[in-house]
Amino acid sequence: MKDGYAIEMRDIVKRFGDVNAVxxxxxxxxxxxxxxxxxxxxxxxxxxxxxxxxxxxxxxxEIYLNGTSIGTTPPFQRNVNTVFQSYALFPHMSVAENVAxxxxxxxxxxxxxxxxxxxxxxxxxxxxxxxxxxRQLSGGQQQRVALARALVNRPDVLLLDEPLGALxxxxxxxxxxxxxxxxxxxxxxxxxxxxxxxxxxxxxxRIAVMSEGKVLQVGTPTEIYERPNCRFVADFIGExxxxxxxxxxxxxxxxxxTDGKGLTxxxxxxxxxxVGDDVYVSIRPEKARLSVQRPSEPPNNLFPVTVDRVAYIxxxxxxxxxxxQDQLFDVWEQNTRSTVDRDAYWQRGEQGFLWWPAENALVxxx
Amino acid sequence: xxxxxxxxxxxxxxxARAERRTNWRTLLLALHSTLMYIFLYAPIVVLVxxxxxxxxxxxxxxxxxxxxxxxxxxxxxxxxxxxxxxEVALVSTVLSTIIGTLMALAMxxxxxxxxxxxxxxxxxxxxxxxxxxxxALLAFFAFSFGIIENITGRQLKMSLTTVIISHxxxxxxFVVVVVRASLKGFDQxxxxxxxxxxxxxxxxxxxxxxxxxxxxxxxxxxxxFTISLDDFIxxxxxxxxGTSLLPIExxxxxxxxxxxxxxxxxxxxxxxSMTLVGLSQFVQRQRR
Numbered sequence: 229m230k231d232g233y234a235i236e237m238r239d240i241v242k243r244f245g246d247v248n249a250v251x252x253x254x255x256x257x258x259x260x261x262x263x264x265x266x267x268x269x270x271x272x273x274x275x276x277x278x279x280x281x282x283x284x285x286x287x288x289x290e291i292y293l294n295g296t297s298i299g300t301t302p303p304f305q306r307n308v309n310t311v312f313q314s315y316a317l318f319p320h321m322s323v324a325e326n327v328a329x330x331x332x333x334x335x336x337x338x339x340x341x342x343x344x345x346x347x348x349x350x351x352x353x354x355x356x357x358x359x360x361x362x363r364q365l366s367g368g369q370q371q372r373v374a375l376a377r378a379l380v381n382r383p384d385v386l387l388l389d390e391p392l393g394a395l396x397x398x399x400x401x402x403x404x405x406x407x408x409x410x411x412x413x414x415x416x417x418x419x420x421x422x423x424x425x426x427x428x429x430x431x432x433x434r435i436a437v438m439s440e441g442k443v444l445q446v447g448t449p450t451e452i453y454e455r456p457n458c459r460f461v462a463d464f465i466g467e468x469x470x471x472x473x474x475x476x477x478x479x480x481x482x483x484x485x486t487d488g489k490g491l492t493x494x495x496x497x498x499x500x501x502x503v504g505d506d507v508y509v510s511i512r513p514e515k516a517r518l519s520v521q522r523p524s525e526p527p528n529n530l531f532p533v534t535v536d537r538v539a540y541i542x543x544x545x546x547x548x549x550x551x552x553q554d555q556l557f558d559v560w561e562q563n564t565r566s567t568v569d570r571d572a573y574w575q576r577g578e579q580g581f582l583w584w585p586a587e588n589a590l591v592x593x594x
Numbered sequence: 595x596x597x598x599x600x601x602x603x604x605x606x607x608x609x610a611r612a613e614r615r616t617n618w619r620t621l622l623l624a625l626h627s628t629l630m631y632i633f634l635y636a637p638i639v640v641l642v643x644x645x646x647x648x649x650x651x652x653x654x655x656x657x658x659x660x661x662x663x664x665x666x667x668x669x670x671x672x673x674x675x676x677x678x679x680x681e682v683a684l685v686s687t688v689l690s691t692i693i694g695t696l697m698a699l700a701m702x703x704x705x706x707x708x709x710x711x712x713x714x715x716x717x718x719x720x721x722x723x724x725x726x727x728x729x730a731l732l733a734f735f736a737f738s739f740g741i742i743e744n745i746t747g748r749q750l751k752m753s754l755t756t757v758i759i760s761h762x763x764x765x766x767x768f769v770v771v772v773v774r775a776s777l778k779g780f781d782q783x784x785x786x787x788x789x790x791x792x793x794x795x796x797x798x799x800x801x802x803x804x805x806x807x808x809x810x811x812x813x814x815x816x817x818x819f820t821i822s823l824d825d826f827i828x829x830x831x832x833x834x835x836g837t838s839l840l841p842i843e844x845x846x847x848x849x850x851x852x853x854x855x856x857x858x859x860x861x862x863x864x865x866x867s868m869t870l871v872g873l874s875q876f877v878q879r880q881r882r
Contacts, residue, residue: 283786303789316787320805329801333792381791 233292234259234385234417235280240289242275249275250286251441257385257419262411264420264428267438268464273421276438277387280419281310294384304333309378310387313394315370317362323349323373324358330381348380351410368399375410385417392427404430425465429453437461455498459592462510469516469557470508475501475591483591485509491552494528495589507591513558515588518547518580530583533557535574547574549582557582638864645857652854662858672859675843678754682829682839683822686761691815693762694769695807701770702777719767728831731760735832752834760832761822768821769814776810812874820867 235257242250250272257263265273278284279291282303291298298306309330317326324345331341349355352372362370371391378386388407392400408431411418422428428435429449436446437460445457456462459470473487481497485507495509517523523530533549536556544560551557559582565572574580648657666672701713719727739750784806788798826841833839838846840863844856 281786281790283789302794303786304792304794308790310787310790312783312787314781314783316781316783318784318787318802329788329793330791333797377791 232259233257234261234294235419236290236292236295237276237280238290238292240276240279240291241287242272242279242284243287248441250279253289253438253441253443255436255443255446257417258434260415260417261433262408262418262420262431264422264432264435265438266422266425266428266435266464268423270440271438272441273423273438274389277310277389277419277421280385281308281387282306307381307384308387309381309383309385310389311371311374311378311391313390315362315374315391317370317373317377319362321362322358323354323360323362323365326362326373327358327377327380329377334381344380348376351379351414352376367395368403371395371403375407379410379414379416383416385419388418388420390422391420392422392424400427407431429465437464439464456510456590456592457499459508459510459594462508462590462592466512467558468510468512470510471555471557472506472508475503475505475507478503482586483507485591487552487555489553489555491531491555493589494586495591496587498590499593501591501593505593507593510590510592511557511584511588513546513560514544514562516557516559516582516584518549518559518561518574518582520578520580522581523583527583527585529586529589530581533580533582535576535578535580538574538576540573545573549580551582641857642861642864645854645861647854650853652852652857662854663862666855666858666862669855671838672840672843672847672855675838675840676859678837679823679840682754682757682761683819686758686765686822687815687819689758690762690765690818691769691811694766694814694818695773695811697766698770698773698777702774716767716770719764720771724827727764728760728828731756731763731828732831752832754833754837756832756834757829757837757839760828761825764828765818765822768817769811772814772817773807773810776807776813780806812877816870816874819870823863823867 233256235255237253237255240250240253241248253272253276255276265276267273275284279286280293282298282301282305285300289299293306293308318329321329327345327348328341331344336344345358346355349358352375354369354372354376357365357369357373362373365373371394374391392403392407395403404427407418407420411431420428420431429452432449434446434448435452437444437452439460445452445461447455452461452465456465462468463470471485471487471491471493473485473491473493475483476486476492477484478497478501483495483497483501485493485495487493493509501507518533531551533551535547536550537548539546539548540563542563544562547559547561549557549559561574643655644652645662646658646660647655648659648661649655697716701709701716735752735756743749780803784802785798788802789795793801824841826845829839830842833842840859844859847853848856
């Protein structure tokens with residue numbers, strides 16, 4: 229177990245025709261961690277997973293499983309199991325036969341197979357479902373059979389390819405919690421592929437954000453959300469307002485940006501910058517404030533604005549304001565008071581002050 | 595209130611009219627289907643009925659008898675031909691099913707040079723006229739026997755073997771068509787899942803692929819069997835002297851005289867085919 233890494237990808241390239249589906253990816257996934265690969269479709273996350281499983285071989289680069297190179301080892305010789313997006317349960321076998329399949333291939337003694345299959349079904353709360361056929365089960369139950377079928381083999385790494393994609397929202401949330409709990413209990417390294425950022429944030433110890441075959445950022449959910457290292461990550465994870473401009477002054481971590489249309493903004497430096505750089509100032513909608521009165525202690529980012537649109541969504545009110553000449557800015561206010569009074573909420577056309585402390589604004593390159 | 599009542603009455607009347615219309619439609623549909631089934635099955639019913647008639651010309655239903663079946667069993671020529679036919683059908687079905695299934699797997703799974711041409715050539719035996727195929731096979735056998743005789747000095751003759759080879763040649767195409775259709779709906783992720791769980795290519799095929807495409811293979815085999823069973827033209831051209839096949843034997847007997855014995859053998863053949871179809875349906879339902 230080299231350096232405690234379950235999986236190491238070293239400068240992996242996978243080319244399909246003229247396209248680099250995976251483009252010089254280097255990643256280390258620690259033993260026992262819940263690791264997510266997150267990105268839009270076509271970002272190379274599924275191809276990366278399939279290379280770890282052995283369904284694809286890298287064009288160049290090396291993959292190590294517990295320190296051993298597995299570049300061209302066929303899938304049936306890797307101690308890695310996959311939970312497929314479509315579950316891929318064998319329709320001609322019962323639930324128990326599905327779960328027993330991997331153990332039979334490993335020539336595990338019959339009695340032990342029986343015991344371990346029962347344990348695995350207990351673990352995913354499907355005790356007594358062994359005799360059923362996969363098609364007699366609901367989507368969520370099929371999902372859990374797929375999990376049991378993979379986990380029963382005690383793999384070094386469990387690969388999950390968007391396994392919750394086919395479930396409805398409520399079941400999905402339940403399965404997220406259940407998956408995380410299961411992972412903590414069995415202590416196996418999980419590599420989870422998803423395009424759903426909320427899912428990744430909820431479950432992961434660490435997340436790799438991918439785009440166009442490249443890894444843009446690897447970090448904990450908080451790091452990814454609070455300290456994105458580029459505009460793409462800030463935009464893909466959660467929501468953000470972006471104001472385009474140029475760096476006009478630098479003072480330690482304090483960056484001043486002008487947008488060329490009369491706005492001057494102050495923000496925090498999170499990556500090396502120089503005066504004159506083209507940048508985006510990124511402010512999360514929940515990290516800005518909107519008030520009727522000018523704040524008594526004016527912060528260094530304060531702008532008079534007009535309310536353009538208001539959307540009441542229950543827990544929050546989302547207010548779109550007009551900032552400067554043509555910049556729209558989204559602010560979210562939590563509805564902490566229980567009231568139906570119209571005056572308690574912002575109305576279209578109202579004037580107000582938009583402000584945020586400089587540390588809530590991140591200055592990012594494209 | 596009154597208005598409401600008249601409205602509801604009007605609605606009932608409309609509903610009744612609609613119902614009458616639907617009744618007419620159902621009736622017409624039923625009539626049409628009945629006529630269609632009579633058209634399809636009346637000749638077969640007549641055939642079966644006349645295998646029990648006492649009229650030796652098989653032209654009238656003069657009484658009921660099993661005697662034609664008894665005479666049938668004593669007709670050595672007919673029985674011999676029936677056994678030959680069965681042998682040809684069985685051997686050619688088994689071999690063409692194996693070759694056809696492998697071919698279908700290759701065509702469906704792999705991209706190779708010349709695949710499109712192979713694809714087109716594979717279906718040719720289905721569309722070219724049977725008489726052309728028969729003559730081609732005859733010419734082929736004559737030609738290759740000539741070469742073999744020149745090289746080895748052995749003289750080969752047309753026999754059951756040449757019939758079997760010919761039947762395999764045209765059955766393969768049918769098997770490929772049916773098996774490929776069942777492979778089209780096959781989820782390849784299942785094979786990946788098997789490999790992921792530690793199965794090598796061989797285990798993956800026998801444990802996952804084969805059981806799932808078995809209904810298609812059975813379907814292909816059944817088609818090959820029935821086509822071989824009643825083939826006349828190709829068998830006629832490729833069989834040797836003294837070895838007759840059932841359709842040929844039936845034809846030559848009918849030329850002399852139509853007796854209910856022919857009806858009896860046809861009824862038996864019908865029974866065999868129906869049993870086979872029923873059996874395959876049963877097997878496929880059991881699997882589900």
